[in-house]
Amino acid sequence: MSESARKDTPEQAEFRQYCRAWLQDNLPPDPPVRLPLSPLEITTSEQLDYLQAWQKKTYDAGLIGCDYPLECGGGGRRDCQRVANAEMAAVKTPFLPNVIGLGMAAPTVLFHAREEKKAELLPRLFSGEDIWCQGFSEPGAGSDLASVQTFAEKQGDKWIINGHKVWTSLAHFADWMILLLRTDKSHKYDGLSYFVVPIRSELGKSVTVRPLIKMTGETGFNEVIFDNLEVDDSYRLDEVGKGWQVAMTTLAHERGAGEMVTPRSGGKGKSDDKEAASVFGSSALVDLARSSFRNGKTAADDPVIRDRIMREIIREEGFKQSSRRARVQGLQDHPMRIPLQNKLLMTEIMQDVAELATEIEGAAGSLSVADPNAPAAGRWPLAYMNSFGMTIAAGANEVQRNILGERVLGLPKSK
Amino acid sequence: MAQPTNFGFGEEEVMLRDSARKFFADKLPTERLHALVGDDPDPHRSLEARWDPALWQQMMELGWAMLAVPERAGGMGLGAVAVVALCEEVGRAAFPAPLLATLNATYILAACGSAAADQAMAEIIGGTAVSFAAINRQGSWEYPDTDVTVADGSLSGQACYVQDAQKVQHFVVKARCGSGTGLYWVAADAVGVTIIPDAIVDLTRDQARVEFSDVAAIELSDDAVAALNQAMPALWTLQAADMVGAAEWQLQTTVEYAKVRKQFDRELGFFQAVKHPLVNVMVAIDQSKSLVYNAACAIDSEPGKAARFAHMANASASDAAAFASSRSVQFHGGIGFTWECYIHLYFKRQLHNQALWGDAAYHRTKLADMVIGPVAA
Ligand SMILES: Cc1cc2nc3c(=O)[nH]c(=O)nc-3n(C[C@H](O)[C@H](O)[C@H](O)COP(=O)(O)OP(=O)(O)OC[C@H]3O[C@@H](n4cnc5c(N)ncnc54)[C@H](O)[C@@H]3O)c2cc1C
Numbered sequence: 076m077s078e079s080a081r082k083d084t085p086e087q088a089e090f091r092q093y094c095r096a097w098l099q100d101n102l103p104p105d106p107p108v109r110l111p112l113s114p115l116e117i118t119t120s121e122q123l124d125y126l127q128a129w130q131k132k133t134y135d136a137g138l139i140g141c142d143y144p145l146e147c148g149g150g151g152r153r154d155c156q157r158v159a160n161a162e163m164a165a166v167k168t169p170f171l172p173n174v175i176g177l178g179m180a181a182p183t184v185l186f187h188a189r190e191e192k193k194a195e196l197l198p199r200l201f202s203g204e205d206i207w208c209q210g211f212s213e214p215g216a217g218s219d220l221a222s223v224q225t226f227a228e229k230q231g232d233k234w235i236i237n238g239h240k241v242w243t244s245l246a247h248f249a250d251w252m253i254l255l256l257r258t259d260k261s262h263k264y265d266g267l268s269y270f271v272v273p274i275r276s277e278l279g280k281s282v283t284v285r286p287l288i289k290m291t292g293e294t295g296f297n298e299v300i301f302d303n304l305e306v307d308d309s310y311r312l313d314e315v316g317k318g319w320q321v322a323m324t325t326l327a328h329e330r331g332a333g334e335m336v337t338p339r340s341g342g343k344g345k346s347d348d349k350e351a352a353s354v355f356g357s358s359a360l361v362d363l364a365r366s367s368f369r370n371g372k373t374a375a376d377d378p379v380i381r382d383r384i385m386r387e388i389i390r391e392e393g394f395k396q397s398s399r400r401a402r403v404q405g406l407q408d409h410p411m412r413i414p415l416q417n418k419l420l421m422t423e424i425m426q427d428v429a430e431l432a433t434e435i436e437g438a439a440g441s442l443s444v445a446d447p448n449a450p451a452a453g454r455w456p457l458a459y460m461n462s463f464g465m466t467i468a469a470g471a472n473e474v475q476r477n478i479l480g481e482r483v484l485g486l487p488k489s490k
Numbered sequence: 491m492a493q494p495t496n497f498g499f500g501e502e503e504v505m506l507r508d509s510a511r512k513f514f515a516d517k518l519p520t521e522r523l524h525a526l527v528g529d530d531p532d533p534h535r536s537l538e539a540r541w542d543p544a545l546w547q548q549m550m551e552l553g554w555a556m557l558a559v560p561e562r563a564g565g566m567g568l569g570a571v572a573v574v575a576l577c578e579e580v581g582r583a584a585f586p587a588p589l590l591a592t593l594n595a596t597y598i599l600a601a602c603g604s605a606a607a608d609q610a611m612a613e614i615i616g617g618t619a620v621s622f623a624a625i626n627r628q629g630s631w632e633y634p635d636t637d638v639t640v641a642d643g644s645l646s647g648q649a650c651y652v653q654d655a656q657k658v659q660h661f662v663v664k665a666r667c668g669s670g671t672g673l674y675w676v677a678a679d680a681v682g683v684t685i686i687p688d689a690i691v692d693l694t695r696d697q698a699r700v701e702f703s704d705v706a707a708i709e710l711s712d713d714a715v716a717a718l719n720q721a722m723p724a725l726w727t728l729q730a731a732d733m734v735g736a737a738e739w740q741l742q743t744t745v746e747y748a749k750v751r752k753q754f755d756r757e758l759g760f761f762q763a764v765k766h767p768l769v770n771v772m773v774a775i776d777q778s779k780s781l782v783y784n785a786a787c788a789i790d791s792e793p794g795k796a797a798r799f800a801h802m803a804n805a806s807a808s809d810a811a812a813f814a815s816s817r818s819v820q821f822h823g824g825i826g827f828t829w830e831c832y833i834h835l836y837f838k839r840q841l842h843n844q845a846l847w848g849d850a851a852y853h854r855t856k857l858a859d860m861v862i863g864p865v866a867a
Contacts, residue, residue, distance in 0.1 A: 082495055361862055376865045378855075385854040388861060389802045393777030396784040403496045405504045406783065408738070416773050477762070479769045484745045486759030486768070 083158070090141070090155045094162040097136050103129050103169060112458065114174040115244045115295050123206075123248055126172035129340070130203030138163065139177070139338040140201040143185060148198030156336040168341035175245060176200040176207030178337040180253045183325045184271065185335070187312035196251070196271065201338075208249035208274065210240040210299060211322070218474045221264050221319060225256040225301060234258075234311070236272065236281075236304040242468070246284045246297040250275045255322050258315055267318030272306050274299070281305065291460045329469045332414040355394075355424045356458075357387040360432055363451065367435050374435050384435075387428050394420045412483050419475050426462035433459050497787040498571045506557075506568075507575040513552070514583035517545050520832045527586055527693040531829045537687035539656040539696035541586040546619070546657070554589060556615045558596040558724075563611040565596075570724055570786040574731035578782075581735030584839050586694045588619040588654040590732060594725045595620035595662050601720035602673060602711040610660070610675050610710065619658040622725075623649035623676075623700050631848045633715045633722075638665035638702055643709070644682075645674060645702040653846070655685050655698035663707065664714050671714040674707035681705070692842035693835055720793075723800035725847050727785040730800075730807035733843045734779045737807075737814035740836050741771050744818045751823075758821065767817050774810035781806050801857040808850035811840040 083091060108121045117123050133139050138159040143149020171177060177200070184196055199205040216222040225238025238256065246252070252274050259266030274282055281304040286294045313321045327333040361384060364375040374380050397420075400406050401413040432455035433440040444453035466472045480486040518526070527540040549555065558573050559565020573593060580589055596614060599607040614620060626637040627650055638647035645665050652661070655678070663674045676683065682705035688697045711717045745768060748759035758764050785799040815837045819826040826833055844850070859865075 364862070372866070375862050378865075381858040381862060381865075382851065382854050385805070385857050385861070389781070389806050389854070389857070390777065392784070392799075392802055393781050393806055396780035397776055399495060400497070400780045400783060403499055405507075406497070406499055406779075412772070413776060416776060419773065420777075473762070473766070476766045476769045479772065480759070480765040484759075484765075484768060484772065486745065486748060486765050487757045489760060489762055489765065 084154070086153060087155055087158050090152065091158050091162060094138060094159050097138070098162055098166050098168070101132065101136065102166060103132070106169065110169065112454075112461070114170055114172050115464070116293060116461070117172060117245070117248070118294055120248075123172055126169055127203045127206075129169050130171045130173060133163070133168075133171070133340060134202040138340075139171070140181070140197070141338075142335060143181070143197065143201075146190070147185070147193035148201055154336075156338055160336070160339045163340040166341070171203065171338060171340045172248075173200065173203045173206050175209050175253075176203075176205065176251075179209055179325045179329050180207040180251070180271070182328045182333055182335040183253060183269075183312065183321060186324050187269070187321045188271070189309060192271075192309060200251075205250040206245060206248045207251045207253065208243050208246040208299075209325070210243055210246075210252045210254040210272075211325075212242045213239055214241055218471055220255070220322070221267065223255055223257060223267070225254070226260075227256050227258050227268060227270065229258070229308075232308050233305050234270070234308065236270075236301045236306065238301050240299040240301075242287070242296045243284075243299045244296045244468075246274065246299050247286055247294070249284075252299070253325060255318055258318075262316075264319045265316045267322070268315050269312045269318040269321035270306060271310050271312065272304060277304055289461075289464070291457055295464075326470065330415070330475075331417045332411070355387075355391050355421070355428050356432070357384070357391040357424070357428050360384045360387060360428065360435065363432055363435050363455075367437060367439070367450070369435075369437060374437070380435060383431055387424065387431060390420070390424050390427075394424060409483050412479075415475070415479050415483060418469060419472055419479075422462065422465035422472065426459065426466055429455055429459035429462050493784075493787045493791050497783040498569055498790055499575070499783065502568075503572045503575050506572055507579060509552075510554070510576050510579040511582070513549075514579055514585055517548070518542070518583060518585060520584075520835075523584060523586075523694075524832050524835060528829065528835065533689075537689060537696075539586075539654075539687075540693065541657060541696075543657075546587045546589075549587060549589060550617050555592045555617075555619070556596075558593050558600070559611045559614055560600050563600075563608045564615055565611060570727065570789040571783060573724075574727060574782055574786040577728045577731035578735035578738075578779075581732035581737075581839075581843075582739045584694045584736060584739070584835050588621060588657040590728055591621040591654045591658060592619045593728060595622050595660075597721040597724040598622060598662055598673065598717060599710065601717040603717075604710055606675060606708050607673075607710045610662075610708075613660065618660055619654070620660045620662060621653050621655060621658045622664075623652045623655075623661040624664040625649060625651040631852060633718045634666075634671045636664045636666055636671060638663055640665040640667045640672060640674065640707065640709075643706060645676065645705045645707045648699055648701045650699050651688070652685075652698050652700050654696055655700060656687060656696045661700065662710065663702070665707075667712060670712060672712045673710040673714045673717060675710050676702070676705055676707045690842065692838045694839050695842060719797075722847070723785065723796035724789055726800040726804040726853070727782060727789065729843060729846050730778065730782045730785070730803040733807040733811040733840060734775060734782055736836050736840055736843070737771070737775045737778070737810050740814040740818040740833065740840075741768065741775060743833060743836075744768060744771075744821050747822055764821055768821070771810070771814050771817050774806075774813050778803065778807040778810045798857065798860050801853040801860075804848065805850040805853035805857065808844045808853070811844055812850075815840045 106125050141150035141152045141155040145151040227234040227236045254270045258268040283300040285298050367374040369377045397413050439450050442449035477489050556565045557568045561567040599611050661676045682703040684701040686699045690697050751758050781803040785803040788796040788799045818833045825831045
């Protein structure tokens with residue numbers, strides 16, 4: 076029995092059996108196209124179609140939205156999403172494409188939207204039929220998010236929206252957007268309001284989505300321009316002027332410190348049963364070192380390389396054990412201390428592993444994904460470049476360090 | 491056997507940890523510790539151990555020295571998770587006492603599995619403090635290495651870097667015996683034993699070279715390597731717990747200073763050149779602490795993985811200790827560079843800790859041998 080299974084509640088145990096049986100019979104066929112490493116790197120509609128079909132199937136089977144109320148298309152269960160996630164991870168299912176919807180929009184809608192909107196929006200979000208994106212950042216507002224200028228003006232029961240969002244991941248596929256904007260220019264924080272707005276149905280009319288090319292040459296994020304987009308007041312979340320508080324719900328979930336567990340499927344073949352589990356790929360470094368050469372012998376015999384691989388393996392284990400410790404009564408010094416470190420650790424370990432992997436490849440680390448001789452199909456230099464998306468996005472790590480220093484250590488605010 | 495998700499850290503462990511924290515805070519707050527061990531800044535000060543034997547007596551009455559003695563030998567047989575919770579507090583208090591030395595010896599004795607070793611543990615229960623005399627002149631951390639030899643039941647040679655040698659009544663001595671290596675029980679005041687104190691940087695410990703000249707000894711085990719294979723993960727993990735506790739003190743003390751000391755009209759902690767490294771120290775401590783409890787839990791319930799996890803815990807904690815030390819001195823500015831500021835006590839204890847029973851690079855080397863396999867000859 077796996078470690079987590081032994082601590083299951085009766086409901087979780089029954090649900091685990093159900094998930095396991097369902098997954099056994101319903102594993103998807105191999106993808107017809109090569110899949111990207113993460114949802115934010117989806118580039119073609121073939122990739123999207125395949126992944127969307129998988130999300131719909133898992134939702135219909137009850138493996139997604141398990142902990143959400145029945146009235147809005149959820150499973151009405153208690154603390155069962157983590158069970159479904161673990162079971163899907165164990166059999167290495169494909170990932171879910173609607174990440175921003177599941178991870179950020181869904182909990183925000185749940186906690187702040189009107190009841191009828193929850194019932195309207197969430198079922199299609201869970202099924203992946205609607206893809207969601209996040210319209211927070213702007214050319215002039217990044218880390219200092221509360222300085223957004225995209226503006227909504229009230230006209231009767233409608234709002235008229237004008238402005239410019241950037242770095243909007245998945246917007247080129249998106250049907251809906253969560254949108255933080257300004258409804259009052261005289262107050263910075265209290266002048267913000269939060270909406271959900273349709274994107275796809277307005278394309279070519281009041282909404283323009285332009286792809287931006289990442290440093291890797293791939294697409295993935297966009298700029299989005301609003302030119303008199305009209306939305307009904309019923310799509311406002313919470314009160315006018317409370318946008319910042321609503322955004323906090325979104326950001327807490329984005330940083331993995333929210334109340335709802337994000338539905339996750341498979342991913343990189345991470346397994347629930349201890350031994351092989353290597354989320355960041357530090358154990359792949361060992362294989363890479365065995366097949367790379369340095370000073371006329373295998374890189375796995377090079378003392379410097381060995382030492383550096385061990386550092387990453389230790390960090391990855393430390394991360395894993397901290398997640399475990401965060402759930403033990405009496406072993407944390409401050410309730411937010413470990414949760415707020417997650418983002419830093421995940422993104423920096425991933426970055427350092429990818430950098431080290433590229434270095435272990437030596438001369439061959441120069442070869443890109445387009446070269447047939449590239450070791451690991453050119454994955455490592457690509458992963459290294461893409462890792463900066465992670466250390467910059469979702470609260471740049473410098474800002475995350477401010478938050479840890481201020482909220483956990485109690486140091487004075489830097490602003 | 492798999493590990494329990496909560497590391498086996500329950501109410502009993504919380505109580506032990508909390509009562510230890512209170513005991514140390516009440517009995518030896520940092521200013522008293524400084525008065526006790528830091529009375530003489532002269533690098534050539536006398537080499538006698540500076541500590542409070544009465545407090546050690548009280549700790550033994552609380553049963554802390556026999557926590558790890560198995561029930562078969564009359565002890566409390568508590569898990570390593572409880573023991574590391576205590577050791578973290580010892581580190582946080584930078585407490586001068588042979589507690590870790592005695593706990594370390596206990597794990598080695600328990601691994602010997604002989605009647606003589608069980609008898610030795612009974613003496614620990616009776617109040618005997620013990621230290622492991624193992625390291626040769628070269629400072630080798632390899633199990634078979636020793637400068638002591640045994641012939642006809644008598645030991646001759648020397649053991650270096652023996653911890654708390656002036657505070658203990660017995661030694662567990664590693665000695666070459668024919669082609670193998672054994673472990674032996676020797677009283678510190680036995681005829682032929684000479685304790686020659688080292689002058690050391692750390693003020694909270696004493697250390698010595700111990701010379702043996704034809705000393706009658708009791709054999710505990712004729713296979714030291716086997717016993718140490720079993721016991722050393724506990725020593726590395728306890729040591730790591732001490733470093734984690736001390737690093738947390740260094741972090742909190744420096745954070746408090748950064749909240750009150752003002753320059754350029756701002757508290758120091760406002761500046762990110764101070765704030766961000768302190769956050770990094772915290773992250774390093776948390777990683778190490780999680781690895782320590784994981785290693786301790788493995789000792790209790792997944793012994794096949796204990797060595798691997800203990801190497802991780804100790805390597806991580808050694809690096810965290812070094813980092814916490816350097817930042818704690820730097821961020822105190824000029825005052826941090828003085829004898830009167832308490833942080834030097836912890837800086838020095840950590841420096842000592844970092845190299846005890848293997849430093850970070852050593853543990854990573856050993857871990858690599860397990861994970862990747864030994865380097866081809
Ligand atoms: C791959 C990717 C996907 C993204 N997806 C989305 C999305 O879907 N929706 C969305 O709304 N946004 C998205 N973003 C935007 C992201 O949230 C911002 O890039 C991020 O908040 C940083 O803002 P910025 O780019 O304006 O950088 P800036 O805020 O200008 O920061 C530049 C540098 O200065 C540092 N810095 C800034 N302020 C401080 C401070 N107070 N103290 C110390 N250092 C500071 C930062 O850490 C950074 O290193 C995405 C970004 C990336 C890279």
